[in-house]
Amino acid sequence: xxxxxxxxxxxxxxxxxxxxxxxxxxxxxxxxxxxxxxxxxxxxxxxxxxxxxxxxxxxxxxxxxxxxxxxxxxxxxxxxxxxxxxxxxxxxxxxxxxxxxxxxxxxxxxxxxxxxxxxxxxxxxxxxxxxxxxxxxxxxxxxxxxxxxxxxxxxxxxxxxxxxxxxxxxxxxxxxxxxxxxxxxxxxxxxxxxxxxxxxxxxxxxxxxxxxxxxxxxxxxxxxxxxxxxxxxxxxxxxxxxxxxxxxxxxxxxxxxxxxxxxxxxxxxxxxxxxxxxxxxxxxxxxxxxxxxxxx
Numbered sequence: 402x403x404x405x406x407x408x409x410x411x412x413x414x415x416x417x418x419x420x421x422x423x424x425x426x427x428x429x430x431x432x433x434x435x436x437x438x439x440x441x442x443x444x445x446x447x448x449x450x451x452x453x454x455x456x457x458x459x460x461x462x463x464x465x466x467x468x469x470x471x472x473x474x475x476x477x478x479x480x481x482x483x484x485x486x487x488x489x490x491x492x493x494x495x496x497x498x499x500x501x502x503x504x505x506x507x508x509x510x511x512x513x514x515x516x517x518x519x520x521x522x523x524x525x526x527x528x529x530x531x532x533x534x535x536x537x538x539x540x541x542x543x544x545x546x547x548x549x550x551x552x553x554x555x556x557x558x559x560x561x562x563x564x565x566x567x568x569x570x571x572x573x574x575x576x577x578x579x580x581x582x583x584x585x586x587x588x589x590x591x592x593x594x595x596x597x598x599x600x601x602x603x604x605x606x607x608x609x610x611x612x613x614x615x616x617x618x619x620x621x622x623x624x625x626x627x628x629x630x631x632x633x634x635x636x637x638x639x640x641x642x643x644x645x646x647x648x649x650x651x652x653x654x655x656x657x658x659x660x661x662x663x664x665x666x667x668x669x670x671x672x673x674x675x676x677x678x679x680x681x682x683x684x685x686x687x688x689x690x691x692x693x694x695x696x697x
Contacts, residue, residue: 552577564600571599571658583664590684591671599661601630604683622679633679634660643676 584592597603606628610618620628622639653659
C-alpha cells in the first residue's frame with residue numbers, strides 16, 4: 402500500500418487471519434421483537450435506561466458474530482471496542498440490544514432514520530467524523546482506484562502521441578488490455594507486426610525513409626507510389642493476386658480497421674503477408690494461423 406499516493410499506512414485496513422479467538426461471545430444481550438407493538442412496549446418499559454434499537458436484518462448475527470465478509474464488521478469492531486472500554490470502567494455493565502421490525506414509532510429510531518436520509522440528500526454535516534468513526538481504506542478498493550488512475554493517466558499521455566490518431570481510428574480503446582487479449586493466441590512476431598501496422602511504425606519504405614534508412618519512400622515493389630500501410634494492404638499492384646485471395650475470404654477485408662482488429666480476419670491477413678513476402682527479411686516466414694472457432 403506504500404505505493405499509493407496520499408494514503409497513510411495506518412489508514413489502510415488490516416486483514417488478520419482471525420479477528421477474535423474461538424469461542425468468543427459478545428458481552429451483550431440481543432432481543433428480537435416479534436411485532437411492532439412489542440417493540441414499542443420495550444421502548445417505554447424503562448425510559449431511564451440507555452437503549453439501543455436497530456432495524457437491520459440478522460442484527461443478532463451482526464452484533465454477536467465474528468464475520469469479516471463485509472464492511473459492516475468495521476463498525477461493529479468500533480462498537481465492541483467502546484463496549485469493552487465501558488465494561489473495564491463498569492464491570493457490572495450489561496448492554497441489551499433490541500431489534501425492531503421496521504421503523505416503528507420510537508423517537509430515537511425515527512430521528513436517526515431522518516438524519517440518515519438527510520445525509521444522503523445533502524451530504525454529511527457537522528464537520529469531519531471523529532477518528533474512531535472513520536472506516537479504514539479497503540485494500541481491494543485502493544488497488545482498483547489506483548489502476549483506474551493509471552489507466553486514465555495512460556490515456557491522457559497516449560493522446561499526446563503522434564500515432565494516437567492512427568491507432569485510435571482502428572482501436573479507440575487503446576491503451577487497454579484489449580489488444581493483449583486479442584493477440585494472445587498469436588505468435589509473438591505476428592502480434593508485433595500487427596501492432597506496427599496499426600501504428601504505421603512498420604518496416605515499409607515510407608517509414609524507413611522518414612528514419613533516413615532508405616533514400617526514397619517509393620514502394621520498391623511497384624515504384625508507383627509511397628509505400629504506406631494503406632498502399633501495401635489495398636493498392637499496390639504487385640500484390641494484386643494476394644489481395645484477391647484476401648478479399649475473397651471476407652468482404653470486410655476491404656477495410657483497414659477490420660483487417661487489423663478482427664481476429665476472424667487475422668489468419669487471412671497473415672496469409673496475405675506471407676504471399677507478398679514483403680516482411681520476410683525482417684521476420685522470416687509467417688506460419689499459418691488457425692481461424693478462431695465460431696462458438697468462441
